[in-house]
Amino acid sequence: MTLMKHLKLSAAVLALSATTAVAADVEVLHWWTSGGEAAALNVLKGDLEAQGIGWMDMPVAGGGGEAAMTVLRARVTSGNAPTAVQMLGFDITDWAKEGALANLNDAAAENGWDAVVPEALQKFAKYEGSWVAAPVNVHSVNWVWANKKLFDDNNLTVPTTWEEFEAVMATLKEAGVTPIAQGGQPWQEATLFDSVVMSTGGPEFYQKALIDLDPEALGSDTMKQAFDRLGAIRANVDDNFSGRDWNLATAMVINGEAGMQIMGDWAKGEFVAAGKVPDEDFLCFRFPGTQDQVMFNADQFAMFDQGGVVSEEQAALATAIMSPTFQSAFNVVKGSVPARTDVPDTDFDACGKKGIADLAAASSSGNLFGSLAQGYGAPASIKNAYYDVVTAFFNGSFDSQTAAEELVTAIEIAQ
Ligand code: BGC
Numbered sequence: 001m002t003l004m005k006h007l008k009l010s011a012a013v014l015a016l017s018a019t020t021a022v023a024a025d026v027e028v029l030h031w032w033t034s035g036g037e038a039a040a041l042n043v044l045k046g047d048l049e050a051q052g053i054g055w056m057d058m059p060v061a062g063g064g065g066e067a068a069m070t071v072l073r074a075r076v077t078s079g080n081a082p083t084a085v086q087m088l089g090f091d092i093t094d095w096a097k098e099g100a101l102a103n104l105n106d107a108a109a110e111n112g113w114d115a116v117v118p119e120a121l122q123k124f125a126k127y128e129g130s131w132v133a134a135p136v137n138v139h140s141v142n143w144v145w146a147n148k149k150l151f152d153d154n155n156l157t158v159p160t161t162w163e164e165f166e167a168v169m170a171t172l173k174e175a176g177v178t179p180i181a182q183g184g185q186p187w188q189e190a191t192l193f194d195s196v197v198m199s200t201g202g203p204e205f206y207q208k209a210l211i212d213l214d215p216e217a218l219g220s221d222t223m224k225q226a227f228d229r230l231g232a233i234r235a236n237v238d239d240n241f242s243g244r245d246w247n248l249a250t251a252m253v254i255n256g257e258a259g260m261q262i263m264g265d266w267a268k269g270e271f272v273a274a275g276k277v278p279d280e281d282f283l284c285f286r287f288p289g290t291q292d293q294v295m296f297n298a299d300q301f302a303m304f305d306q307g308g309v310v311s312e313e314q315a316a317l318a319t320a321i322m323s324p325t326f327q328s329a330f331n332v333v334k335g336s337v338p339a340r341t342d343v344p345d346t347d348f349d350a351c352g353k354k355g356i357a358d359l360a361a362a363s364s365s366g367n368l369f370g371s372l373a374q375g376y377g378a379p380a381s382i383k384n385a386y387y388d389v390v391t392a393f394f395n396g397s398f399d400s401q402t403a404a405e406e407l408v409t410a411i412e413i414a415q
Helices: 003-022 035-049 061-079 089-097 104-111 119-125 148-153 162-174 184-211 221-234 246-254 266-274 312-321 324-334 348-366 380-394 398-414
Strands: 023-028 054-059 084-087 133-135 143-145 177-180 258-261 282-286 294-297 300-303 368-370
Touching: 003 258, 003 398, 023 061, 023 312, 035 054, 035 221, 035 266, 035 312, 035 324, 061 084, 061 184, 061 380, 084 089, 089 300, 089 380, 104 312, 119 133, 119 300, 119 348, 133 294, 143 148, 143 266, 148 282, 162 221, 162 258, 177 324, 184 221, 184 294, 184 368, 184 380, 221 380, 221 398, 246 258, 246 266, 266 324, 282 348, 300 312, 312 324, 348 398
Parallel strands: 023 054, 023 084, 177 258, 294 368
Antiparallel strands: 084 300, 133 300, 143 258, 143 282
16 A cells, blocks of 8 residues: 555544544433423534534423433333433432442533532532532422413412412402413422422421421421412312323413413423513512522433443533533523523523522522422432322312321331
């Protein structure tokens, strides 16, 4: 072979191996399947594609990730773990305990994650001092999303107490509008109940009952009262709620079929995707009685260890997720707020700006609490026991007193 030919061949081999290295796909297991979620996911896909990294989609719908976690367990058991997985709080810790997650310390050190990720998230993103997940956002569950025209037409103002909230529901009902758009899946009812418990009992009660799992608090009169209030909300839901997806409930508020939805701020992603604007088309406010609290969950991406070391694509995905410009672009579309504390709120709409300010205020005043329904209160077995009792109550199986008693028993068994 002539020298020239040899050089050409080596260059070609080099180019080929370089393309193969950067063109490797990441397979991402997630539950972002609604219109707003898909739009946010596209921001992430686009970011990776620009780096030559392909995307293999593995969607498993269902907020709180219960269904996605079942699929994940089956995949890992059959020796075929996906590259990266959307995960919440205690699920991350549980997989890290099993030694299944890749160590992201190099990417974290290179990009200074320690200094910019709040302590409340690091508690779950790190295991035994090592980074095992990259947090992409902070969501919170204690929000109400309302149709502005329906509020204006019925002379309604934003309710700030439970009594005012009941009055708003009554006015909407009288006007022939479904007051509350609710989806009928256990995780949705439990996500709503998180806010009701906080509002009814206050932050100390929420901590005692749903984080510390104190049996006395779980079975207390306050918990019974929280179920009474959940029952009052149930009485303002339409007859067809059973099985409804959360984003279809959001669509009812967007279209003016229903007045309000009590849901995490992923609901805002649906308003944004429909071209709706806060304070013009819709209102966002904290669930009455929880104005000072932020009940959070955070979507994080954990990388499954594919043989000891973090792969090039996994490191690139983690680094992309943690870039400040990406965190702004992604969360503007997703409805959440950045997981980094140093991202400016410039590009966010009024609800996003409020979300960012609320998070900072709650975090410095001791009012930041993990959402039990969204995996940041207790491990999955307890979360699922909570789902079972709340959904049984919502579907008429128990009265409030029995529901509080069932909660004590179910959580005790799950521990
Ligand atoms: C996730 C959100 C998601 C929502 C509904 C929550 O558990 O944290 O990112 O949009 O479920 O799918």
